[in-house]
Amino acid sequence: MKKTIAAIALLLGSTGIASAEGELFLYNWGNYTSPDLIKKFEEKYDVKVTITDFDSNDTALAKIEAGGAGFDLAVPSAGFVGIYAEKGLIQKLDHARLPNIKNIAPEWVDVAWDKGREYSIPWQWGSTGVSVNTKDYSGDINTSSIFMDPPAELQGKINVIPEMGDVMALATMWAGGDVCSEDPEVMKKVRDALMAAKPKWMSMDYSTVEKMTNHDYAATVDWNGSGLRSRLANPDVKWGFPKEGYGLWMDNVVLLSDAKNVDNAYLFMDFIMDPENAAMLSAFARYANGISGSEAFMPADMKDAPELVPPAEFANLGQFVTVCTGKALEYQNAIWTELQK
Numbered sequence: 001m002k003k004t005i006a007a008i009a010l011l012l013g014s015t016g017i018a019s020a021e022g023e024l025f026l027y028n029w030g031n032y033t034s035p036d037l038i039k040k041f042e043e044k045y046d047v048k049v050t051i052t053d054f055d056s057n058d059t060a061l062a063k064i065e066a067g068g069a070g071f072d073l074a075v076p077s078a079g080f081v082g083i084y085a086e087k088g089l090i091q092k093l094d095h096a097r098l099p100n101i102k103n104i105a106p107e108w109v110d111v112a113w114d115k116g117r118e119y120s121i122p123w124q125w126g127s128t129g130v131s132v133n134t135k136d137y138s139g140d141i142n143t144s145s146i147f148m149d150p151p152a153e154l155q156g157k158i159n160v161i162p163e164m165g166d167v168m169a170l171a172t173m174w175a176g177g178d179v180c181s182e183d184p185e186v187m188k189k190v191r192d193a194l195m196a197a198k199p200k201w202m203s204m205d206y207s208t209v210e211k212m213t214n215h216d217y218a219a220t221v222d223w224n225g226s227g228l229r230s231r232l233a234n235p236d237v238k239w240g241f242p243k244e245g246y247g248l249w250m251d252n253v254v255l256l257s258d259a260k261n262v263d264n265a266y267l268f269m270d271f272i273m274d275p276e277n278a279a280m281l282s283a284f285a286r287y288a289n290g291i292s293g294s295e296a297f298m299p300a301d302m303k304d305a306p307e308l309v310p311p312a313e314f315a316n317l318g319q320f321v322t323v324c325t326g327k328a329l330e331y332q333n334a335i336w337t338e339l340q341k
Contacts, residue, residue: 013081022048024264027064030055030206031252032124034284038320041271047264053207056163064089064256072259073268079323080249081120090254092118097266100273105335108290112306113322121269122290124225124281125250127168127318130240131227136218141240142175142314147201147221148193155200157218159211162204165338166247167221168319173245180324187331194339195289212237223249225286228307239307241314247321250290296336 001028030053038049052071054060063069065087076084084090093118095101097163104122114120132141137153145151147158148171156207169179171194177186190220204216211217223228227239231255253272271277278289279297286302295303302308310318324332 001091012221016199017086022261022264023047023051024073024171024261024268025071026051027054027060027069027074028270029053029075030253031209032075032285034280037272037277037280040277040280041268044271045264047261047267049268060165067258070260071256072261074254075123076186076253076254077165077321078111078252079321081113081252081254084254085114085119087258087270090119091257091259092267093255094123094266095240098270098273100270103273103278103291103293105290105292107300110252112251112320116319119237120252121273122252123251123272123291124129124285124287125248125255126224126246126287127241127251127287127310128170128221128223129162129227129242130242131222131236131237132214132221133212133215133217133221133236134238135215135236141192141238142243143240144170144242144244144246146172146240148174148197149202150197150219156202156217158201159205159217159220159225161201161206161208161221163206164332165321165323166223168250168332168336169240169247169319170221170245173247173319174242179247179319179321182327187335190331191335191338196336198339209233223287224307228302228305231307232301241317243309243314243317245317245319246314248318249321328338 024047025050028051033051041048057077060076061076061080066076076197087141108122109117130146131142132146136150138287139151142318147160151156171190172181174187175189177183181187208220208222208226211228212220224239230237230263254267272281273291275291275293276297278291278294283299
C-alpha cells in the first residue's frame with residue numbers, strides 16, 4: 001500500500017471493518033478477469049488493480065520463479081499449486097483473514113492438489129474440448145480427432161491452445177491411455193499422431209474467442225467457457241466433448257511469497273468468494289466458480305449451456321488433469337518440445 005497507519009489498522013482489525021488503499025498486482029490468464037468486478041473492488045477499497053496476462057502455466061511459473069516480477073496474486077491451474085508450494089513461491093493462507101472461505105462449495109475444499117485449502121482458493125473451473133464452426137464441418141465434433149486426425153474440411157483452419165497439460169491429456173486419452181500414461185506404445189502413438197497432425201493446423205494460440213467468432217478459425221482445442229463465449233457471439237460455433245475422454249481443471253488464486261500488498265491481496269481473495277462477486281467472474285469468462293450460493297446470481301444462459309452441461313453419454317468421461325511425474329512427464333516434455341519446433 002502507499003501508506004499504512006498502524007493505529008487505524010489495529011482499529012479496523014479489532015472492529016472487523018475492512019478498508020484499504022493502494023495497489024494490487026494480479027498475474028492471470030488473458031481475457032479471464034471481469035472488468036466490472038475489478039471496478040467494483042477498486043471503488044469499494046480504493047485499491048488500484050493491475051492485471052498482467054499469461055498464456056500458459058509454464059510461462060507463469062517460469063516468470064514467478066525468476067523473481068522480481070512484482071505480483072501479489074497469481075492464478076495457476078490445479079496441478080501447479082503443489083509445484084508453487086514445493087518451490088516456496090507461495091504463502092500458506094491465514095483463513096482467519098478470509099471470512100468468505102466458508103462459501104467454498106464442499107467438493108472444492110479438500111481437493112487433491114491442496115488439502116484443506118492451505119495455499120489456494122478457487123477462481124473458476126471447467127473442461128477442455130473442441131469448438132467447431134458447423135458451417136465448415138458437419139461431421140462428429142465429439143472427438144479429439146478434430147485436431148489429432150483432422151478431417152479434410154478443417155485442415156489448415158484448426159487452432160490448438162498452447163497449454164501442454166490440457167493438450168497432452170486430450171491426445172493421450174484419444175490414443176487410449178490414461179492422462180499420465182507411462183506406456184511407451186501409447187506415448188509413441190501420441191507423438192506420431194501429433195507430429196502428423198501439426199502441419200494440418202493453422203496455429204497454436206490461446207486467444208480463441210474473437211477468432212472463432214470472426215471465423216478466422218474453423219475449429220480449436222479450447223476451454224468450455226471460451227467455447228460458450230464464442231457460441232454466444234456466433235451461433236454456428238458448437239462445443240464438442242471428446243468421446244475418447246476430456247480434461248477437467250480448476251484455476252486457483254495463490255498469494256505469492258514475495259507479495260508486497262498482502263493486506264490488499266487478502267481483501268481481494270475474500271471479495272471473490274462472496275457469491276455475488278464469484279458470479280460476476282463467471283458471467284464474464286463463462287466458467288463455473290466453486291462458490292456455493294453463486295448460482296442465484298449467474299446469468300440464465302449459463303444454467304443449461306451445452307458447453308457446461310455435458311450430455312449424459314459424455315458426463316462421466318472427464319478426468320481431472322494434474323501435472324504428471326516420472327516417466328509420464330518425460331514423455332510429455334519430449335513430445336511437447338518436438339511439437340514446438
